[in-house]
Amino acid sequence: MIRVAVTGACGRMGSGIIRRILEEEDMELVAAIEAPGTPLSGRDIGEFTGRGMVGVEVTDASDLADTLADTEPDVLVDFTVAPAAVKTIKTSAEAGVNLVVGTTGFSEEEMQTVRDCIGRSGVRAVIAPNMAVGVNVFFKVLRDLAPILSDYDVEIIEAHHRHKKDAPSGTAVRALEVISEATNRRAEEVAVHGRSGLTGERSKEEIGVHAVRAGDIVGDHIVLFAGDGERLEIVHRAHSRDAFIGGVIRAIRFIEKAEPGRIMDMGDVLGIN
Numbered sequence: 513m514i515r516v517a518v519t520g521a522c523g524r525m526g527s528g529i530i531r532r533i534l535e536e537e538d539m540e541l542v543a544a545i546e547a548p549g550t551p552l553s554g555r556d557i558g559e560f561t562g563r564g565m566v567g568v569e570v571t572d573a574s575d576l577a578d579t580l581a582d583t584e585p586d587v588l589v590d591f592t593v594a595p596a597a598v599k600t601i602k603t604s605a606e607a608g609v610n611l612v613v614g615t616t617g618f619s620e621e622e623m624q625t626v627r628d629c630i631g632r633s634g635v636r637a638v639i640a641p642n643m644a645v646g647v648n649v650f651f652k653v654l655r656d657l658a659p660i661l662s663d664y665d666v667e668i669i670e671a672h673h674r675h676k677k678d679a680p681s682g683t684a685v686r687a688l689e690v691i692s693e694a695t696n697r698r699a700e701e702v703a704v705h706g707r708s709g710l711t712g713e714r715s716k717e718e719i720g721v722h723a724v725r726a727g728d729i730v731g732d733h734i735v736l737f738a739g740d741g742e743r744l745e746i747v748h749r750a751h752s753r754d755a756f757i758g759g760v761i762r763a764i765r766f767i768e769k770a771e772p773g774r775i776m777d778m779g780d781v782l783g784i785n
């Protein structure tokens with residue numbers, strides 16, 4: 513049995529992940545953790561995931577170290593918000609608990625803290641901005657295509673639901689990094705986020721990144737390679753969060769094979785890096 517703790521347990525992703533874990537024969541949900549001060553503390557997580565009582569109470573993230581000591585998970589799954597995730601990763605790593613993290617929106621400084629915690633503790637970790645299999649194939653396609661179309665203009669467009677807190681999406685940021693690396697550009701130098709005003713003509717080097725927020729869009733990513741007289745569009749659309757949740761389940765099973773102390777991603781889980 514893989515003993516799993518979930519932070520962000522009542523969120524859109526956390527609750528869906530818990531529903532799936534409860535269905536998997538080789539997994540056991542041992543902890544369901546919500547934000548500090550949560551009024552749901554002590555309530556059965558089954559009340560929020562629509563599966564009836566499951567015998568696991570919601571606990572408060574302020575007590576995370578105690579929760580981990582009491583429940584001894586093999587892996588903690590985090591889908592919350594970047595500053596909270598950094599604290600959770602630190603506490604889990606110090607407790608020797610492996611990590612599957614899908615939270616997005618980390619600053620470079622936060623990411624460095626995360627790398628340091630994982631490196632120091634030697635825990636196993638999969639951290640990926642998008643757990644969907646299709647998106648990770650999309651990254652691979654972009655890596656292959658970008659050098660071939662190196663003189664085409666590249667624009668990245670993402671669309672998500674109105675509740676999303678970070679922009680651009682972690683997936684769009686990763687797409688930017690993949691294309692930049694594959695064409696010997698530095699993402700931070702070439703990214704142009706949205707355009708407004710008298711911007712002047714587009715430079716050859718720049719990569720436009722555009723975030724749409726509307727309704728209940730689950731997650732669309734479009735990369736546009738445009739030249740003279742033609743354009744090629746690479747598109748991924750998530751129809752439901754099941755696409756991400758399926759990837760999370762694969763990452764939980766992979767974690768014992770991950771290299772200790774090094775952050776691995778979904779490309780490693782899928783064996784396509």
Ligand SMILES: NC(=O)C1=CN([C@@H]2O[C@H](COP(=O)(O)OP(=O)(O)OC[C@H]3O[C@@H](n4cnc5c(N)ncnc54)[C@H](OP(=O)(O)O)[C@@H]3O)[C@@H](O)[C@H]2O)C=CC1
Nearest residue numbers: 520523524525546547573592596614615616641642643756
């Ligand atoms: N990698 C991937 O495949 C995917 C990644 N994501 C990312 O996952 C993250 C969460 O998305 P989503 O589920 O839609 O967001 P939600 O806002 O629905 O869920 C986040 C949950 O985390 C809770 N939370 C906040 N701080 C803590 C904490 N310190 N400890 C425990 N729980 C906490 C929130 O509580 P409260 O509301 O009270 O603050 C909320 O219930 C985002 O960063 C998103 O971009 C989303 C989909 C797929």
Ligand SMILES: O=C(O)C1=N[C@H](C(=O)O)C[C@H](O)C1
Nearest residue numbers: 616641642676681682683731
């Ligand atoms: O917040 C979301 O919903 C999603 N976030 C991830 C991201 O920022 O890339 C992945 C997915 O597109 C859904």
